[in-house]
Amino acid sequence: MSDSDSEVQFKKTLKGIEYIIYNCPVCGSSLNSPVDEIGMRETCPECDQKFIVPGQEQLEARRSAAKRKRDEAEVAALLRIEQAKFRDRDSRVGEKSPLSQTETESYPASNLSEEEDLYLSKRAMFASNPVGFVLSLLMVPFFGIGLLILIVWYLQCLGSSLRVTNKRSILRSGLFSKHTSDVLHRDVRNIQVSQGIMNRMFGVGSIGISSSGQSDFEIFIKGVEDPYKAKTIIDKVRLNR
Numbered sequence: 205m206s207d208s209d210s211e212v213q214f215k216k217t218l219k220g221i222e223y224i225i226y227n228c229p230v231c232g233s234s235l236n237s238p239v240d241e242i243g244m245r246e247t248c249p250e251c252d253q254k255f256i257v258p259g260q261e262q263l264e265a266r267r268s269a270a271k272r273k274r275d276e277a278e279v280a281a282l283l284r285i286e287q288a289k290f291r292d293r294d295s296r297v298g299e300k301s302p303l304s305q306t307e308t309e310s311y312p313a314s315n316l317s318e319e320e321d322l323y324l325s326k327r328a329m330f331a332s333n334p335v336g337f338v339l340s341l342l343m344v345p346f347f348g349i350g351l352l353i354l355i356v357w358y359l360q361c362l363g364s365s366l367r368v369t370n371k372r373s374i375l376r377s378g379l380f381s382k383h384t385s386d387v388l389h390r391d392v393r394n395i396q397v398s399q400g401i402m403n404r405m406f407g408v409g410s411i412g413i414s415s416s417g418q419s420d421f422e423i424f425i426k427g428v429e430d431p432y433k434a435k436t437i438i439d440k441v442r443l444n445r
Contacts, residue, residue: 212259214239214266224259239263275344275351285358322437323368325428327361331406332427366411366425368434370441373413375423387422389441391415397431411435 213225215236222239231251242259330337340357343350363379374386393416399409409431412421428434 212262214259214262224257226258228253229255229258271348272345275348278351278355318370319372320370321367322370323366323434325366325430325434327364327425328406328408328427328429329358329361331408332361332403334402334406361427364425366423366428366434368437373423373434373438375425377425385422387413387415389438392438392442395435395438396421397435399431403427413438 211227214222215225216222223236224239224242225234225236227233228235228248228250230248230253233248233250235246235248237246237257239259241257242263244257245254246257247254337354340350340353343353359379363382364377365375367374367376370389372386372388373392374384377383392413394412394414396412397409398411403409408427408429410424410426411428411431411434413423414421
């Protein structure tokens with residue numbers, strides 16, 4: 205940073221207009237200019253010499269600091285949302301949580317008689333991949349790449365959920381354009397549950413469900429709460445039908 209830049213002071217008028225106070229690099233007279241004129245050529249009214257309005261480096265540093273502060277605030281908000289989800293989940297351990305009216309209406313209507321909701325889990329964000337979450341936080345200062353990853357990841361989790369009833373399993377994905385896939389329990393051929401060490405610590409995992417007519421998983425979702433609970437429910441229905 206140049207000597208002239210180091211002496212620049214940023215001020216605001218009562219109307220919120222920002223300007224800078226600095227000294228003429230030729231005669232040392234105290235001058236002021238609007239922030240928008242930083243880097244432009246000016247003429248000193250005292251010595252009539254031309255110069256470049258200083259403050260470019262300080263202005264860029266101020267803008268970078270403001271952007272970093274906004275990014276950190278957005279990341280902190282996302283983290284608070286995830287923490288609230290886990291506090292709510294812990295408070296509901298062992299309880300049956302019926303679907304709210306909003307959640308029920310978001311799934312396709314069914315003509316199956318006496319269909320009862322037994323399990324519902326949205327895709328967790330932090331718990332499904334804590335290492336990736338921390339790495340994304342560390343990348344936030346680098347041109348906002350980490351923040352972009354977190355926002356896209358959050359939207360994907362927000363729009364993905366698994367619902368298990370006494371008749372079928374339903375996967376919903378997509379926040380703006382929704383896609384659903386369901387498998388009747390009587391048609392289930394294979395159920396696979398996967399939990400890594402970190403997933404087991406946070407009580408989440410992946411589950412895949414395929415029917416007798418398909419070789420691949422028709423339903424597959426990562427990061428759902430207690431995937432073995434969903435498998436147990438499906439197995440009980442299959443055995444008792």
